[in-house]
Amino acid sequence: MGEKAVRCRFPKTSLKAVNLVSVEKAAGILKDAIDDDVEYLLVQFRSKPYHRFEDFDNVWNELHFSLVHFVCVKRSFRATFMDAFYSSVLDFLRSPSPIFKSGTIFALYFLYISQPAIWGKNRIRVSTETWNLLFNFYVESIKNDTNIEAALIFDKLRKLGAFVFVENEKINRYLLQESMEFARAIKMLDELHEVRVQRIKNEAIDLCINSGLSSIERTAEDYQRAKKETFCTPQATIATQRHLKETLNVTENRTRLLQNVLLNSTLANDETETMKRIRGLHQQMWNSKRKKLEDEKKEL
Structure with a gap:
């Protein structure tokens, strides 16, 4: 210092x-x-x-x-x-x-x-x-x-x-x-x-990340919770059963297996993952700024 x-x-x-x-x-x-x-x-x-x-x-x-x-x-x-x-x-x-x-x-x-x-x-x-x-x-x-x-x-x-x-x-x-x-x-x-x-x-770094991101993050979290709740409903099981029959000509009546099919599909992707990646990039930008200041001090 x-x-x-x-x-x-x-x-x-x-x-x-x-x-x-x-x-x-x-x-x-x-x-x-x-x-x-x-x-x-x-x-x-x-x-x-x-x-x-x-x-x-x-x-x-x-x-x-x-x-x-x-x-x-x-x-x-x-x-x-x-x-x-x-x-x-x-x-x-x-x-x-x-x-x-x-x-x-x-x-x-x-x-x-x-x-x-x-x-x-x-x-x-x-x-x-x-x-x-x-x-x-x-x-x-x-x-x-x-x-x-x-x-x-x-x-x-x-x-x-x-x-x-x-x-x-x-x-x-x-x-x-x-x-x-x-x-x-x-x-x-x-x-x-x-x-x-x-x-x-x-501050440019914070302006890039803070403009509405918190609101988007909350929406993504709410959507993720809503999806998890929906996957356990009878309607979701029936929809999965019909989808398997129409696309693969497979008849499946076991609720547990039908729920697993839905949970392993792209519909179950974590909606908050994108926000986590953005936060990670934000952290990287601050690390870069810190490194730049360190390099400037070494040049003195």
């Missing part, structure tokens, strides 16, 4: 200069590097076959993600450093995917509790809008009995006092003179951040 989060002392452009998150008096790391590491963490979690708390715990430890804290060891710079990570994670709360929302809460929890005690805990800055997103996901999870672990972790963060309500989530990193001198670069960064949020909201 953190391969991209390297220190930068002499940014080459004004855009990179304003994109620096200070970690000491004369050095910083690019916010893009933090965004990339956070995305890598959450995509690793998303690409797993299961998305429980223990699965996120495994990913966190596999990537040694808690080592990010030692990129910034100066107490006076810890607040802006942690805020950069928190805000990057919270961007994924805008995703329509409940898996990413769960991952967001898990990531906030691990970032918060893994802070070394010697520096104290920097709390998670949330606006009213962000809090509503978090709390609504919590309520929906409890109400629908889904993503329960994420809901419980959110509740634990609340009890730990991990959140602080603010008007503006991001700490202003610029002095007045810098804000004036680099106004264009700062505006460009804001626009690039909005592009990132929109990409998270409209």
